[in-house]
Amino acid sequence: MEASLHFHGVRIPCYSRTPRLSHLSSKPWLSSVASPSRSFHAAMENACKGGSLRGNSEKKRIEAVLRGEEEEEEEEATESHGSDAAPFTCVMKFGGSSLASAERIREIAQLIVSFPDEKPVVVLSAMGKTTNNLLLAGEKAVSCGVSNASEIEELSFIKQLHLRTVRELGIDSSVISAHLEELEQLLKGIAMMKELTLRTRDYLVSFGECMSTRIFAAYLNNIGVKARQYDAFDIGFITTDDFTNADILEGTYPSVAKRLNDDWISDPAIPVVTGFLGKGSKSCAVTTLGRGGSDLTATTIGKSLGLREVQVWKDVDGVLTCDPSICPDAEPVPYLTFDEAAELAYFGAQVLHPQSMRPARDGEIPVRVKNSYNPKAPGTLITKTRDMSKAVLTSIVLKQNVTLLDIVSTRMLGQVGFLAKVFSTFEDLGISVDVVATSEVSLSLTLDPSKFWSRELIQQELDKMEEELEKIAFVNLLQRRSIISLIGNVQYSSLILEKAFHVLRTNQVNVQMISQGASKVNISLIVNDSEAEKCVKALHHAFFESDDLLVRFFSVRQMDLQQNSQSHPVMLLSGPPSCGKTSLIFQFAFNSAMEEAHHGSTNGKVMFICNRRKLEAKPPYLSQGVDSSSETFQRIQMKYVDDDEGIKKYFAAFHLHDTFPVAVVIDDFGDFFDERSCQERYGNPRGRDLAMVRTLALCHNAMVHANETSPCKLLLSDTHHGDSPRLLFIYKRWVTTIFTIQGDGSGSFVLKDYSNSGRTKTAKYSIALQYLFLEEITEASE
Numbered sequence: 028m029e030a031s032l033h034f035h036g037v038r039i040p041c042y043s044r045t046p047r048l049s050h051l052s053s054k055p056w057l058s059s060v061a062s063p064s065r066s067f068h069a070a071m072e073n074a075c076k077g078g079s080l081r082g083n084s085e086k087k088r089i090e091a092v093l094r095g096e097e098e099e100e101e102e103e104a105t106e107s108h109g110s111d112a113a114p115f116t117c118v119m120k121f122g123g124s125s126l127a128s129a130e131r132i133r134e135i136a137q138l139i140v141s142f143p144d145e146k147p148v149v150v151l152s153a154m155g156k157t158t159n160n161l162l163l164a165g166e167k168a169v170s171c172g173v174s175n176a177s178e179i180e181e182l183s184f185i186k187q188l189h190l191r192t193v194r195e196l197g198i199d200s201s202v203i204s205a206h207l208e209e210l211e212q213l214l215k216g217i218a219m220m221k222e223l224t225l226r227t228r229d230y231l232v233s234f235g236e237c238m239s240t241r242i243f244a245a246y247l248n249n250i251g252v253k254a255r256q257y258d259a260f261d262i263g264f265i266t267t268d269d270f271t272n273a274d275i276l277e278g279t280y281p282s283v284a285k286r287l288n289d290d291w292i293s294d295p296a297i298p299v300v301t302g303f304l305g306k307g308s309k310s311c312a313v314t315t316l317g318r319g320g321s322d323l324t325a326t327t328i329g330k331s332l333g334l335r336e337v338q339v340w341k342d343v344d345g346v347l348t349c350d351p352s353i354c355p356d357a358e359p360v361p362y363l364t365f366d367e368a369a370e371l372a373y374f375g376a377q378v379l380h381p382q383s384m385r386p387a388r389d390g391e392i393p394v395r396v397k398n399s400y401n402p403k404a405p406g407t408l409i410t411k412t413r414d415m416s417k418a419v420l421t422s423i424v425l426k427q428n429v430t431l432l433d434i435v436s437t438r439m440l441g442q443v444g445f446l447a448k449v450f451s452t453f454e455d456l457g458i459s460v461d462v463v464a465t466s467e468v469s470l471s472l473t474l475d476p477s478k479f480w481s482r483e484l485i486q487q488e489l490d491k492m493e494e495e496l497e498k499i500a501f502v503n504l505l506q507r508r509s510i511i512s513l514i515g516n517v518q519y520s521s522l523i524l525e526k527a528f529h530v531l532r533t534n535q536v537n538v539q540m541i542s543q544g545a546s547k548v549n550i551s552l553i554v555n556d557s558e559a560e561k562c563v564k565a566l567h568h569a570f571f572e573s574d575d576l577l578v579r580f581f582s583v584r585q586m587d588l589q590q591n592s593q594s595h596p597v598m599l600l601s602g603p604p605s606c607g608k609t610s611l612i613f614q615f616a617f618n619s620a621m622e623e624a625h626h627g628s629t630n631g632k633v634m635f636i637c638n639r640r641k642l643e644a645k646p647p648y649l650s651q652g653v654d655s656s657s658e659t660f661q662r663i664q665m666k667y668v669d670d671d672e673g674i675k676k677y678f679a680a681f682h683l684h685d686t687f688p689v690a691v692v693i694d695d696f697g698d699f700f701d702e703r704s705c706q707e708r709y710g711n712p713r714g715r716d717l718a719m720v721r722t723l724a725l726c727h728n729a730m731v732h733a734n735e736t737s738p739c740k741l742l743l744s745d746t747h748h749g750d751s752p753r754l755l756f757i758y759k760r761w762v763t764t765i766f767t768i769q770g771d772g773s774g775s776f777v778l779k780d781y782s783n784s785g786r787t788k789t790a791k792y793s794i795a796l797q798y799l800f801l802e803e804i805t806e807a808s809e
């Protein structure tokens with residue numbers, strides 16, 4: 028008899044945040060992508076003297092703003108921000124890695140079309156490595172001389188890439204030819220001026236996004252998907268004037284909403300918007316939002332339109348447990364909160380822009396990080412809250428080349444205002460601080476080496492800072508340090524730290540500073556740069572890669588559930604009566620099913636074989652935090668059998684299955700073998716042993732067969748009544764891993780795993796109030 032466990036499914040949170048358009052303009056705001064004069068003079072005038080904005084419509088708007096007509100426009104825009112018409116459903120942002128060639132552009136266009144229910148706003152970065160090439164070209168132009176500017180290698184790369192792409196996509200090259208010409212003129216201008224100001228640098232890099240969006244919109248139109256290109260600086264992205272690192276200003280939200288909504292209403296077309304770019308509120312020049320800033324463009328549009336979701340399409344399966352270039356085995360993190368994602372990005376994970384979570388958090392717009400190379404992978408969903416009860420460690424992030432500062436007050440203990448003085452010095456010098464640990468008279472902190480990845484702290488700034496601080500304190504500046512951030516549930520900080528310090532001690536690394544932020548999601552450890560990567564690898568291995576079978580018996584955060592090594596296909600859990608074995612193996616089944624769900628498998632099932640009567644009399648206790656309405660339960664198939672024949676039948680037909688379960692769990696395996704009937708069947712006083720051995724051999728063969736196709740584990744539980752597991756000698760032949768349970772005399776139980784060579788892992792747990800409580804996990808050398 029086979030049955031499925033039926034629980035109520037989890038409802039996916041639905042954010043119905045329809046923008047309200049109460050006051051629709053009858054006069055459509057016609058989009059204008061007219062090119063200004065593309066001459067050298069125009070380019071330099073724009074970049075160097077303050078123009079920087081392409082298009083007459085833009086100039087008119089700026090004049091209107093300067094004439095004080097801005098408020099009226101903002102008011103109108105605010106009204107339009109809140110209407111009931113909802114032309115758009117989501118933002119789809121594609122980074123440079125997703126747009127590296129004509130072939131990739133075709134795939135992305137198909138990907139967009141493959142979601143017929145979505146009405147997206149598309150946000151694009153520059154193609155491939157174009158931004159880097161533009162920056163390099165600009166730097167070379169400073170010193171190469173005007174006559175050589177056209178020959179700059181990176182300019183040729185950019186031209187070749189874009190011209191080849193339009194040719195291969197069958198688009199008229201006129202969509203980008205004016206930009207390519209202007210770009211060359213601009214580089215000549217830089218060569219003539221022999222300088223590259225931050226303002227010019229922003230204007231220079233803006234060509235990347237301006238061209239990619241024009242190509243993409245033209246291609247969509249070519250394949251019959253109506254699209255309209257937008258330069259962000261043309262549709263209301265107003266920023267501070269911090270060139271290379273500008274901040275979005277509040278006025279952006281209503282302006283962008285109005286422009287996109289109005290255009291849609293007058294002439295529906297998929298908007299294709301430049302990521303990364305804005306317009307300085309004072310200078311009216313093109314600004315950029317810091318490297319990787321298209322993510323911020325995407326979430327800003329999401330908030331501005333109150334959309335259901337922002338999708339950020341990358342070249343990885345979501346936010347990973349670590350930078351894959353350091354840990355190739357890094358795994359996707361299925362769920363994150365905005366706080367975790369922001370902390371992760373701020374502390375150096377290149378996958379998201381550090382500021383990009385702010386609009387999403389403010390507007391409560393879920394962000395989904397997906398892989399454009401592998402759209403079926405579930406990716407990472409970032410929301411305001413998630414179930415943290417299961418979360419221990421989410422991800423490990425490394426930020427290198429950090430400066431550590433030890434500051435000790437020169438005055439007596441208890442000096443009032445010491446910290447205030449120190450921080451006002453940083454404020455005066457415009458230096459931002461990352462990690463802080465303090466006592467009343469001393470302070471250790473790290474300085475942000477590159478404010479949002481664009482600005483390096485230069486030696487003069489450090490000297491000045493030292494000089495100022497030495498007026499009130501002894502200062503010790505330590506460079507080339509790294510911050511290792513452990514992002515996770517700081518409620519389990521003792522557990523995290525215990526494990527982390529064990530790893531660091533084993534690797535003979537001394538931690539120079541440690542800080543647990545108020546964010547409740549981050550513990551930062553400071554180590555020497557030279558040791559940092561080694562530490563991160565070891566920590567990642569310990570937290571995410573270790574073959575930690577023991578944790579599978581308890582409620583754990585999804586990411587702790589790494590694929591078990593195939594060296595443990597058959598396992599036995601042996602313990603005394605009433606020690607919670609059924610609960611432990613049920614949790615194991617649940618965790619295996621959950622892992623399948625998070626790996627995106629649709630058909631991964633777990634088979635739970637047991638005696639129905641016994642299960643109903645003593646149902647398993649779930650660990651606290653396991654959601655009993657979870658859809659994961661539907662992946663667990665119950666198979667009720669009465670005796671060993673039932674088990675044998677199941678495994679005898681195992682090879683006939685098209686797909687195999689990811690795990691088979693058998694509760695109270697030994698109890699299925701009745702002494703007397705086995706003796707009669709085999710005509711042998713040791714009939715029961717014989718029956719068990721034969722069934723185990725069958726089980727083992729079935730596992731070997733299944734594992735040739737896909738990973739499949741078998742977990743048996745059995746009861747022992749003494750110090751050693753009953754019939755251990757029989758099991759030993761067929762079972763690869765044995766877990767034993769013993770009472771510890773104080774009401775708790777101790778579960779031991781001997782499978783890690785040289786080390787014994789022990790989990791202490793108890794059963795109270797109908798829950799299974801994991802008290803601690805310890806590891807000791809044998």
Ligand SMILES: Nc1ncnc2c1ncn2[C@@H]1O[C@H](COP(=O)(O)OP(=O)(O)O)[C@@H](O)[C@H]1O
Nearest residue numbers: 122123124341342343346347349350376377378
């Ligand atoms: N924790 C992490 N999770 C995912 N990716 C990371 C992480 N840390 C660093 N990365 C790197 O970030 C890259 C994805 O970001 P990015 O290159 O900016 O994508 P795109 O160009 O599509 O915007 C990945 O290729 C990966 O190498």
Ligand SMILES: N[C@@H](CC(=O)OP(=O)(O)O)C(=O)O
Nearest residue numbers: 122123152158318319320321
């Ligand atoms: N093109 C810009 C902006 C951006 O967001 O790029 P990407 O999404 O490819 O990281 C950069 O390289 O910084």
